[in-house]
Amino acid sequence: MSNDNPTLPKTGIPGLTAHFKADFVSGAMISLIALPLCLGIALASGVPPIAGLFTAIIGGILASRVNGSFVTISGPAAGLIVVNLGAVASLGGLDPTPEMQAQGLTYAAGYPYALAAMLVAGGFIMLFGLLRVGKLGDFFPTSVIHGMLAGIGAIIIVKQFFVALGTESNAAPGGHGLTGDILAIPNGFMTLNPLITLIGIVSIAIIVIHPYIKIGFLRAIPAPMWVILVTIPLGRYLDIATERSYEFMGTVYQLGPQYLVRLPENVMDGVVFPDFGKIAEMAFWFAVLSIALVTTIESMLSAVAVDSLDPHKRRTNLDKDVFGMGAGSAGSAVIGGLPMISEIVRSSANVTNGAQTQWSNFWHGTFLLVFLLFGKALIDMIPLAALAAMLITVGFRLASPKEFAHVLHIGKNQLFLFVLTMVMVVATDLLVGVATGIVAKMIIHLYFGAPVMNAFKAEITTTPIQGGELIKIKDAVIFSNYLSIKGYVLKLDKDTKKNITLDFAEVNLVDHSVMAALHNLKNLLAERGQTLTLANMDHMTPVSEHPLAARLGI
DSSP, X not given: OOOOOTTSOOOHHHHHHHTHHHHHHHHHHHHHXXXXXXXXXXXXXXXXXXXXXXXXXXXHHTGGGTOSOSSOEEEOOGGGHHHHHHHHHHTTOSSOOHHHHHTTOOSOTTHHHHHHHHHHHHHHHHHHHHTTGGGGGGTSOHHHXXXXXXXXXXXXXXXXXXXXXXXXXXXXXXXXXXXXXXXXXXXXXXXXXXXXXHHHHHHHHHHHHGGGOOOHHHHHSOHHHHHHHHHHHHHHHHTTTSOEEEEETTEEEEESGGGBOOOOSSGGGGOOOOOOTTTTXXXXXXXXXXXXXXXXXXXXXXXXXXXXXXXXXOXXXXXXXXXXXXXXXXXXXXXXXXXXXXXXXXXXXXXXXXXXXXXXXXXXXXHHHHHHHHOHHHHTXXXXXXXXXXXXXXXXXXXXXXXXXXXXXXXXXXXXXXXXXXXXXXXXXXXXXXXXXXXXXXXXXXXXXXXXXXXXXXXXXXXEETTEEEEEEEEEEXXXXXXXXXXXXXXXXXXXXXXXXXXXXXXXXXXXXXXXXXXXXXXXXXXXXXXXXXXXXXXXEESSSSTTOOEEEX
16 A cells, blocks of 8 residues: 655555565564464364465465555454354364375365355455445444454354363364353363373463563563474473373373374475355355455454554555455465454554564565475474464453453443353354344344434534534434444545534434544544534433443433
8 A cells, every 4th residue: 555645654665675674574573473373273263274374475475465554464363263163164074074084185174165165255355345345344333343352252262272281172063152162161171181281381371471571582572482482392392292192190191293283295285275066055155254244344443453553643445455355365265275354463563563564564474485385394393282372362362351341341231232242152153143232232222212214324414614514413323323424524525624513412322332433533534634523412421431431311
């Protein structure tokens, strides 16, 4: 993405040379974070670990050239594990068929069919970008989206719990629902493999302790890389790669290469092509819809979050970024990779490391390609328990108790929607969970007096004023009709309409999602040299002390 402002970092080819050192160094550092996470996300998605590297390499080297952001890092994301795993499980299963095993194929039977769904989903995501769905980012209620992410986090924690302990869940396999796995947790503790569990515990301890390290050079090395640097020698010392048994407290346990990452001897042997043999099945299109929706939402959320961290205050072209992630996801699926997004953790670290342009994303992908081509011997020593531990900490961040406390501070109704969405995501699937949350929020708004006729388009009257515009709103401003207000405001000429006032005198309900969106709109207009004033809101009472809490008419 280019810009014409001489005070901002250069982009394109000029940016490659002007900011080479900063972007090159940051890209190298980010690749160290990305390497183990890409491997772990792929395995948790039910596909070979090399698929995660394919995704990040294509995201960095190719998608970075066409996306609409400045310092984001593209690659596989923990937030997509659930839809990826669900696609593989529903389209053929998580184990190879006897026929596949006879041919020496060890990947899941559903993998090629899931790749076809991912390829089609990538096409839909590109279409979303062309249709300018970036503006729809404000449609989804924040409490519902955070509930979705918390549900994803809970699923990741439970699924990876068994891997970190070196055991298996005795629940029926599948990509959706956690009831069986949760009930299997006690059995997981009873059947854990002590040496593998030790590696998992050490890995989690490293990640937890790392932020508190004060020594500069130790802190400079990312926590995921410390996990690898410690657990590879630990695994070698414990000799977990050798097919053998050992006794601990009277019980015999097994070790072997199944507890380590395994890449194919030849990179080309890791390439798997999509199979469209199940395109006529409902499960195929459900997978397409799930992947396309979650990928689009998560990518937009991540891009906006990274924009807030950018010291140059540049804004992502969300439509172009969605298109780029769709193109990257489709390209990745062609060779066996996963869908990709602008991933928040790696992108945040990219900003912290001083990256200036998307060339940092390019270098991150390039370094991963080098690791893939020349680092197989080292990668094959990484314990699976270490990767599972990393994902458990990622899942915990998504479903942290702090997140519950934060939502409660906004309002009890937001906590209800958050928990409802989370529970439905865990109990059913992502689409049902999000849909349930949105419907529940709409019902709550109707209960508090939001007119059905204005549910998707706010009733407004506009009056030109000196140097600006007065916009009077009536009845209710909620997540589903806010876009009509935002669309009108953004169409106002920034040179002649400097001062914009939203008059809430006749409004009896403003929901939290709208309050948060208006806060962001104020900042956006300020960057354009305009001011946004929210007038006559005193007759409404906030439902909590949070500054962006919902407002209800007295």
